[in-house]
Each structure stands twice: as structure tokens, then as C-alpha cells.
Amino acid sequence: METMQEQEQITAMPRIGDKAPEFKAITTQGEINFPIDYKGEWVILFSHPADFTPVCTSEFMTFAHLEDKFNKANCKLVGLSIDGLYSHIAWLRTIKEKIKFNGMKNVEVKFPLIEDITMEVAKKYGMIQPGESKTQAVRAVFFIDSKGTIRAIIYYPLSLGRNFDEIYRALIAMQTSDEFSVATPADWNPGDDVIVSPAGSCGVAEERMNSKDELKCEDWFFCTKPLDKDEVLDKILKKTKLLAE
Numbered sequence: 001m002e003t004m005q006e007q008e009q010i011t012a013m014p015r016i017g018d019k020a021p022e023f024k025a026i027t028t029q030g031e032i033n034f035p036i037d038y039k040g041e042w043v044i045l046f047s048h049p050a051d052f053t054p055v056c057t058s059e060f061m062t063f064a065h066l067e068d069k070f071n072k073a074n075c076k077l078v079g080l081s082i083d084g085l086y087s088h089i090a091w092l093r094t095i096k097e098k099i100k101f102n103g104m105k106n107v108e109v110k111f112p113l114i115e116d117i118t119m120e121v122a123k124k125y126g127m128i129q130p131g132e133s134k135t136q137a138v139r140a141v142f143f144i145d146s147k148g149t150i151r152a153i154i155y156y157p158l159s160l161g162r163n164f165d166e167i168y169r170a171l172i173a174m175q176t177s178d179e180f181s182v183a184t185p186a187d188w189n190p191g192d193d194v195i196v197s198p199a200g201s202c203g204v205a206e207e208r209m210n211s212k213d214e215l216k217c218e219d220w221f222f223c224t225k226p227l228d229k230d231e232v233l234d235k236i237l238k239k240t241k242l243l244a245e
């Protein structure tokens, strides 16, 4: 029987806008001090239920295949499961040596995979959701920005493999909002119109409705403007290049 304190620890859920909980951990790429080691970069910290399971294997191969694309957007990947280091090493070796999925093979996972046999990190990040499993982490995805703030969280159940195009889309959309002070509408992708901040006065609302420039207003509270795809990608990807230099 868990004590109240243990129960609270397991069910603690960091929220959007919180600073990413700190931890030190052993990974398949050596020790990390999180999030300090990633200062100035975005990080996607994600959990999976267990090594040597099929959905997780398909996800790791897909994420490893896309790692370079995420890195170019100034974003590092860090995985976690409630398994030990040797299990992680053996699983990643098996993936590289034996597994084919969706046209991918010989896939090497180069990003760190945290061993969290004590569940210390999983508990801090609300990755154990006892209704789903008391011993395995759910499929959590934490988007942490370059200042160490949690910007978005997605949770999936054990049986559902994640959509990595959506994870990349969300990352680029949040970076675009930061860089261009805009919001992004449903299903937005670079090149699509963006949403300008809401009118803050009756005067601005009136001006918006009569605007003859590039602004398109469905109504005073819903105005969009074009934002060139190359401008978005140049800014985000060039920034990464400059940071790396």
C-alpha cells in the first residue's frame, strides 16, 4: 500500500509553463544533468513503456531516423523507460542489427536513452499513470524550450504509437510563434497563413476590419496574414546553425 506522499509523487504532473523538473541520470550516451546540459536548445523528453516491445521499437526507429531533422531545428531528443542501462544497450543493438520497419533498417539510436529503474524521473514528470500501468511509463512527450520551460505535453496510452510528423510540426509551430509573435491555426504547417494577436481595443478592431494590407480578417477577432515558408524555415534553421558555430 502506497503512502499518501508516495501517491502524490506518482501522480504529480508538471504543467505547461512550469520549469522542467531537474534530474541527473545515466543514459546510453553517458551521464546527463537535465535540463542544464541543454541550455540554449529545445529538448523533446519522451518516455516509452518498455524495451524489447514492438510499438516502442517502431517509435525508436522512426525518431532515430528523424533525429537530424529535429537537431537542425535546435532540438535534442532524450528518451526514457523504466528499464536498466544494459537492457537499453541490448535493445538498441538488436534494433540496429536485426529490425526492419517502414523501409528503415540498420537504424542506430544516437540520442540518449535514460535508465530509470528507480522511476525517479518518470515520477517527476507524471509519466506513471497508474490507471494505465503502475510499472511502465505511458508514452509521454515533453517539449522543453531553450530556457528550460515546458511548452507542450502530449500523452499517449501504451497501445498507441506516436505520430512523429505531428511532434515535428508542433515544435516548428511553437518556434514560429516565438520568432514571429504570431499564433498558428489548426493543422498549420510552414507556408500557411498565421494568426495575428487579437485586437486589444475597439480602435484596433475597427482598423483591422478596414485594413487594406496583407491582413485577412474573418471578423475583428480572427485575422490572419501570410508568412513565407522560406522565411520561417530560414529563421529557425539558420538560428540553429549560428548557435552551433
Ligand code: BEZ
Pocket (backbone or CB within 6 Å): 049, 050, 053, 054, 055, 056, 057, 136, 158, 159
Ligand atoms: C509495445 O511497445 O508494443 C507495447 C508496450 C507496452 C504495452 C503494450 C505495447
